[in-house]
Amino acid sequence: MEPFLEFIRENLGSPGLAILISNPQFAFIQLLNSISMGMNYFIIAAGLSLIFGVLKVINFAHGAFYMFGAYITYSVTELMGLSFFWAVLAAAIGLMLMALIIERCLFQFIYDKEHLMQLLLTFALVLILGDLAKIIWGTDQYSVAYPAGLAGATNLGITFYPSYRLMLCVLGPAIFIALWLFIERTRWGRITKAATQDRDMLSALGINVPVIYTIVFLIGSALAGMGGALASPFNSPAPGMDANIIVECFVIVIIGGLGSLWGTFVGALIFGLVFNFGSVIVPNAQDVFAFLLLLIVLLIRPWGLYGRAESEGQ
Amino acid sequence: MxxxxxxxxxxxxxxxxxxxxxxxxxxxxxxxxxxxxxxxxxxxxxxxxxxxxxxxxxxxxxxxxxxxxxxxxxxxxxxxxxxxxxxxxxxxxxxxxxxxxxxxxxxxxxxxxxxxxxxxxxxxxxxxxxxxxxxxxxxxxxxxHTDFEGDAMAQIAEKLNAKSICDIQLDYAYGHDLAAGIEKGLARHLPDTKIVLSLRPKLRATDYNVFITQIMGAGCDVVTGGLWGPHFVDFAKQATPFGLFQQIKFIAGGEIGSHEIASTMGRDYPDNVWANSYELWYHHPNEEHKxxxxxxxxxxxxxxxxxxxxxxxxxxxxxxxxxxxxxxxxxxxxxxxxxxxxxxxxxxxxxxxxxxxxxxTGQFWGPMVKKEGAPYRVMDPITYIPALLSE
Missing domain, CATH: 3.40.50.2300 (Response regulator)
Incomplete structure (x- = not known):
């Protein structure tokens, strides 16, 4: 075994791969890294996908909503002294209020406009919200403490793993199940699902479609805010943090299929796995595998793993 | 007209x-x-x-x-x-x-x-x-510049008696050049010490867990890094629960000893970090600084x-x-x-x-320690490591 590992280390230039093969504990940690990373992205990307699925708007400002969620968490925990979980709630509610203003004042006027117009508007929002955050919180970076009881590591028997990241591994699927139950098992959810397929028919049936749109935009934005809040203990709130996340979110929803909850969940998990194991195998080309996967999906199944082709939808 | x-x-x-x-x-x-x-x-x-x-x-x-x-x-x-x-x-x-x-x-x-x-x-x-x-x-x-900084980091590695080093640098000009600067510095000050792992997270990376766990699995006793600003803050906050800073000493370039990083991190600033800064408000090298x-x-x-x-x-x-x-x-x-x-x-x-x-242009270097009366971790003792006389 050792000569083989030495060959990998020396000739393939991948000490990480050698550790991965020889150490199951290390492989298990990478699996947990993949899940926790994927679940953090899922919470953020789910909102992006939901908004596109119903409103058909590609919201570039979603990353800015995420950033506001992180900043609100900083203000609530560090400045007001409230607990982290109140801060997560405050971030979600704060983003819903902000989304309500944005949807009523801007978005409702562009639903029927072409995608280019929508992209330009959401891009303008990115710049405006970036400067607004700078006015409110300045240009400093901040640190949010891990919530009490989750700052250390948990003994899993074969290894220790950061407790907060384990919480994300559980919270992500919980949010997925809650969203799935809402969409599949409630009347409002079924109406929302119908809105993704035929908004005219829904309107003809007497459903107030604009209200559905507003509610969906609020839920999607709250998820972004919550994602920012949950990321803030390990991603310090700082100007520009929106730009760091939005590309990954788009990759996930494109792989999974824009507008598909299942697609976003699976896409986020795949992204986490590909990024983490790819980074171990080829340490200096960590993004290559995820973007290669994106390329393959776009070539073979452009509507994503769980998305529906235009013709299927009609 | x-x-x-x-x-x-x-x-x-x-x-x-x-x-x-x-x-x-x-x-x-x-x-x-x-x-x-x-x-x-x-x-x-x-x-x-x-x-x-x-x-x-x-x-x-x-x-x-x-x-x-x-x-x-x-x-x-x-x-x-x-x-x-x-x-x-x-x-x-x-x-x-x-x-x-x-x-x-x-x-x-x-x-x-x-x-x-x-x-x-x-x-x-x-x-x-x-x-x-x-x-x-x-x-x-x-x-x-990156050769001065890399040489200073190698001098500190020598002081810490480093046997094997993991190097983590951002994947752009500064990171690559600093890695080269550290290698040159090690050849001068610690020729027998090997860099056993080189990692290059991208600029503006958000998740460092995969790098942290590789460092911890590589068996190095010192990490050299040029993760400046929020990169270090995020890295440190993600590495602390893994216990990285309890096991391995970290030599941090990229001005991680400065006020902005130390004050931002406050109580979250980890142990065992040697860092640098161009200037420190609490250290007056001359009258003009006051x-x-x-x-x-x-x-x-x-x-x-x-x-x-x-x-x-x-x-x-x-x-x-x-x-x-x-x-x-x-x-x-x-x-x-x-x-x-x-x-x-x-x-x-x-x-x-x-x-x-x-x-x-040299820089101030030193271990970042908790000190009675200081609002956050400060560099102590402070050593000015001058720029190399010849490149």
Whole structure:
């Protein structure tokens, strides 16, 4: 075994791969890294996908909503002294209020406009919200403490793993199940699902479609805010943090299929796995595998793993 | 007809007068990111730049002319910075370009300065390329560079008796050049020590778990890293629950010992970190630093002050000294004066090497410790590691 590992280390230039093969504990940690990373992205990307699925708007400002969620968490925990979980709630509610203003004042006027117009508007929002955050919180970076009881590591028997990241591994699927139950098992959810397929028919049936749109935009934005809040203990709130996340979110929803909850969940998990194991195998080309996967999906199944082709939808 | 001609003459005369008025000012071009992610550093540097320009005017100006600051936002983007630099030269008529945060921005601005034959003083960008293979007649650097920083890190690794090292650097010019600088430094100070793992997370990475766990699995006793600003904050916060800082000593370049990082992290700043800074508000290497700190403190309204303004002040001061010596604004004469130019600064004397155009800028290094009465971790003991005498 050792000569083989030495060959990998020396000739393939991948000490990480050698550790991965020889150490199951290390492989298990990478699996947990993949899940926790994927679940953090899922919470953020789910909102992006939901908004596109119903409103058909590609919201570039979603990353800015995420950033506001992180900043609100900083203000609530560090400045007001409230607990982290109140801060997560405050971030979600704060983003819903902000989304309500944005949807009523801007978005409702562009639903029927072409995608280019929508992209330009959401891009303008990115710049405006970036400067607004700078006015409110300045240009400093901040640190949010891990919530009490989750700052250390948990003994899993074969290894220790950061407790907060384990919480994300559980919270992500919980949010997925809650969203799935809402969409599949409630009347409002079924109406929302119908809105993704035929908004005219829904309107003809007497459903107030604009209200559905507003509610969906609020839920999607709250998820972004919550994602920012949950990321803030390990991603310090700082100007520009929106730009760091939005590309990954788009990759996930494109792989999974824009507008598909299942697609976003699976896409986020795949992204986490590909990024983490790819980074171990080829340490200096960590993004290559995820973007290669994106390329393959776009070539073979452009509507994503769980998305529906235009013709299927009609 | 005659009336129209008169009006045209009046307009032309007014425009000429305005133009002459502008020619009677020295325009000091400033290029820092003042919006977006880089604003954390660019905004304080902007304050320093303005302090430098104010200093010139309080001193009676340069060559009898008042100095004005012409400012552009680089958004930490090389293309934006290059376009801004070009515009400042061609439209605003700046006499000098000063600034440039991040190595890629510095290289982009330097290229414009070369094409347009305008002096560029790099105050923050550290890539060694700027003063080696990409050096030209008009580029000068007052910041440190990656070989100086890498050598200092190797000296600390020697002090810590490092046997095997894991190196983690951001995947862009600064990170790659610093890694090379560390290797050169290790060859000088610790030739038997091996770098067993080299990792390159991308610039603006958000999740470091995969790198942290690789470091912990590689069996190194020291980590060298150039994860500046929020990169280090996020790395440290993610690495702490894994117990990385309890097991492995971390030598952190990228000014992780500065006020902005130590105050941001507060109680979350990890143990066993050796870090650097260009300036520390609580350490006065000379009398001028005390005055500089009180002035900056008054301006910012806080006793604890950030490190970036002093870098910008040094850049402006170096240019002013060169113009005075040259007795002209001609870029070639000013460049000639800059070669070998020496000035006093709040962090000690600085001299530009006449051959490389690199200033002998060393940095303060030391372990970051908790200290009674200090608002956050501070460097103690503080050691000034001077720049290498020969490159």
């Amino acid at each position: 005659r009336h129209r001609l008169l009006v045209s003459l009046v307009i032309a005369g007014t425009l000429l007068a305005i133009n002459n008025l502008h020619a009677e000012e020295i325009k000091i071009g400033m290029l820092y990111p003042i919006t977006g992610g880089g604003a954390i550093y660019g905004s304080p540097a902007q304050i320093g730049h303005r302090m430098g320009v104010e200093e010139i005017n309080l001193d009676g100006g340069l060559l009898g002319l008042q100095a004005i600051s012409v400012e552009r936002d680089t958004k930490l983007n090389p293309a934006t910075a290059a376009a801004a630099a070009k515009e400042m030269i061609t439209k605003d008529g700046v006499h000098v370009l000063i600034g440039g945060l991040s190595s890629s921005v510095g290289l982009a601005v330097s290229e414009v300065a070369r094409q347009e034959k305008v002096i560029y003083i790099a105050t923050i960008a550290k890539t060694i390329q700027m003063t080696t293979n990409k050096r030209h007649n008009y580029v000068f650097r007052t910041a440190s 005055k500089f700190h009180s002035k900056l403190s008054a301006q910012l309204g806080t006793h604890e002050t950030t490190m970036w303004p002093v870098l910008a002040v040094i850049g402006v001061r170096m240019y002013a000294a060169a113009v005075k010596q040259a007795g002209s604004l001609d870029p070639d004469l000013v460049a000639e004066a800059l070669r070998g130019m020496s000035i006093d600064t709040p962090v000690g004397p600085r001299t530009i090497d006449p051959t490389t155009h690199q200033t002998d």
